[in-house]
Amino acid sequence: MNRQLRSALGVALAATLLITAAAAPAQAHRAPAKPSVISLPDGFQPEGIATAGRYAYFGSRATGAIHRIDLIDGEGRQLSPATGTPSLGLKVDRRGRLFVSGGTGGDARVIDSRTGEVLARYQFASTPTFVNDVVLTPEAAYFTDSNKPVLYRLPLGRRGALPPADGFTAIPLTGAYQQVGSGVNLNGIVATPDGEALIVVQSNTGTLFRVDPATGVTTTVDVPGYTFTNGDGLLLLGRTLYVVQNRLNQIAVVGLNHAGTAGTVTGTITDPDFDVPTTVAKALGRLYLPNARFTTPPTPTTPYTVVGVRPR
Incomplete structure (x- = not known):
């Protein structure tokens, strides 16, 4: 082998080793795959979910505690302690404020999603009431009440300023919507496209309005050939x-027109990991749903999980 050939081979070998050495650390430090099933604390009894970046927030229908989980590594911690009343539907805004529906407490709380501090509380109604879910728009937060044909509107001021404790309004629903029986009526809520x-779903009739x-005037959303039985989070x-149908263990996928009328x-x-999921939020390319396990008698040691699935 002549000197020129040996020199060329040496240069090629050095370049190969350099490329391999540069590539190896990137491969070795590749982030682990996100878990598709994440554990919540035993006995937690989750209901609502809200997401912000890699974090998800869950409310307990049993105690009102709020739990935060890192969706990448599955690690969690308590953000807000038990209140004695439920924490159901949740939404988090760009300012890091968590809006919480208070169920049978008839109220809503706004919590700092970083510190857990309660920033405001609003008493919408007294019993019988069931403040179930919430949606945020640029102008207001709207809450459903499963026991009453009404929405509660919490107006947001300049730069998202929260109103005083009595600064909310109740919007009676008229038109096509009719309250039916004593079961769960109004449930999930979203804005139209x-x-x-x-748009709200009435759980016990499976109808979208x-x-x-x-x-407060309502019209039926025309979805031919389908009833959203057990409709829950939207x-x-x-x-x-996406309409979560809790006891059916499925999500109905609906293509809407621009106005949300049909x-x-x-x-x-x-x-297969669904066990009566209730609500849904998107994060990191997945839809995440807490398993409420309504058909499983709750105990302090009953396990609860969150399931991540691909949207379609």
């Missing part, structure tokens, strides 16, 4: 509406 109105937030991504069911999402 055009942002001009709201479009609500004019200025007047999530809107673009013009796709839609078509394009499919359903199921997963």
Whole structure:
């Protein structure tokens, strides 16, 4: 082998080793795959979920405690202690404030999602009441009451300023919506794709309604050939509406028109790890749902989980 050939081979070998050495650390430090099933504390009895970045927040229907979980490594901690009343539907805004529906407490709380400090509390109604879910718009937070044909509106001021304790209004629902029996009526709530109105699901009839937030007038969302039996949490991504059907262990996927007056069911999402999921939020390319396990008698040691599935 001549000197020129040995020199060329030496240069090639050195370059190969350099490339391999540079690539190895990146491969060795690759982030672990996100878990698709994450444990919540035993006995927690989750209901609502809200997400911000890599974190998810869960409310306990049993105690009102709020738990925060890192969706990448599955680690969690208590953010807010038990209140003695439920914490149900949750939403978090860009300012890091968590809006919490108070169930049978008839109230709502606004919590700092970093410190757990209660920033404000609003007493909407007295019993019988069940403040179930919440949606945030640029102008207000709207809450459903499963026991009454009404929405509660919490106006947001300049730069999202919260109103005083009595600064909310109740919006009676009229038109197509009718309260039925004593079961769970109004449940999940989202804004329409055009942002001009709201959509709610009535759990015990499986019907979607479009609500004019200025007047409370409702119309039925036309979804031919489908009833959203056991409809619970709602999530809107673009013009796709995800409707959690809790005891059916599935999510109905609905393509809506721009105004949210009509839609078509394009499919359903199921997963063997679903165990009566209630609400849904998107994070890190997945839909995450807490398993409420309504059909399992709760005990202090009953396990609860969160399931991540791919959207469609």
